[in-house]
Amino acid sequence: MISNLHYISQPSHTDNILAACDAGCKWIQLRIKNESPATVLPLAELAKKICDRYQASLIINDYPGIAVAVEAAGVHVGKLDMTVSAARAITGSNMIVGGTANTLEDILQHVQDGANYVGVGPFRFTTTKQNLSPILGLSGYQSILQSLKEKNIGIPVIAIGGILPEDIPALMETGIHGIAISGVITHATDKRAVVNQIHHQLKQLSTWSH
Numbered sequence: 488m489i490s491n492l493h494y495i496s497q498p499s500h501t502d503n504i505l506a507a508c509d510a511g512c513k514w515i516q517l518r519i520k521n522e523s524p525a526t527v528l529p530l531a532e533l534a535k536k537i538c539d540r541y542q543a544s545l546i547i548n549d550y551p552g553i554a555v556a557v558e559a560a561g562v563h564v565g566k567l568d569m570t571v572s573a574a575r576a577i578t579g580s581n582m583i584v585g586g587t588a589n590t591l592e593d594i595l596q597h598v599q600d601g602a603n604y605v606g607v608g609p610f611r612f613t614t615t616k617q618n619l620s621p622i623l624g625l626s627g628y629q630s631i632l633q634s635l636k637e638k639n640i641g642i643p644v645i646a647i648g649g650i651l652p653e654d655i656p657a658l659m660e661t662g663i664h665g666i667a668i669s670g671v672i673t674h675a676t677d678k679r680a681v682v683n684q685i686h687h688q689l690k691q692l693s694t695w696s697h
Contacts, residue, residue: 489583489604489643490514490544491665491689492682497615497673501533508541510678511686516563516667518548520617531557546585551577561585563606566593567618571600585645589620591634598642606667607631609648610658615669616648623648625657632662652685659692 494512496504496519504515517534519527527550535557538545544560547553551574554562561583564574571586578584585604586597594605609622623631628646635642643664650658650666658666668685675681 489645489664491645491693492685493546493606493645493647493665493667494672495548495615495647495667495669496534497669500530501537503673504534505537506678507672507682508537508543510672510675510682512672512682513541513543514546515543516546516548518563520549524550524553528553528556531559535559544583546583551584554578554582561603563587566620571597571602575601587647589623591631594631594635594642594644595638595640598640602642604643604645604664606645606647607663608646608667610646610654611649613649613670619648625661628658628661628663636662652681652688655685655688656692659689665689 494507551562563585566587583603588594588605647667
């Protein structure tokens with residue numbers, strides 16, 4: 488089951504993951520870029536312990552070998568990283584594999600490669616990501632979701648990229664499965680209140696739209 492709220496970690500990763508789990512996040516992506524596996528592995532092990540304590544699912548960004556080593560729930564591959572099928576070859580069939588997408592073509596390729604979900608974005612400009620793909624905006628999601636519907640493709644689409652709580656109602660109306668958020672939770676003074684608000688919105692909106 489793919490959660491409708493994904494928390495993407497930022498430095499200091501394990502501190503922020505602990506705070507996000509404590510605030511009620513149940514799907515955590517450990518996203519560490521441009522580091523050696525030797526650097527990422529101990530952080531992944533600690534993240535897994537934290538997620539287990541809170542019964543949260545841990546997804547490792549970009550390092551399928553590490554995802555297997557720490558027995559994470561899955562792996563997520565970026566648009567410029569390895570393919571979903573290459574990650575799947577390392578993780579085996581039981582692990583969740585997600586992929587980043589910016590276009591309908593990206594999504595169709597991930598579907599063909601056996602992805603369990605796709606992270607589609609960016610919704611708007613975000614400083615979290617280098618090499619930003621073209622901004623999609625609301626109309627981008629509407630167009631992509633409409634095309635997927637016409638092709639009878641039901642893969643869960645997670646919107647990502649600079650999303651704020653006030654964006655959620657309009658985004659959910661496009662038919663997406665959920666959202667990925669980083670800074671809004673990381674920088675919140677009352678993280679639990681923010682996570683509760685987002686969960687409440689997502690629950691209400693998914694009830695209306697399905």
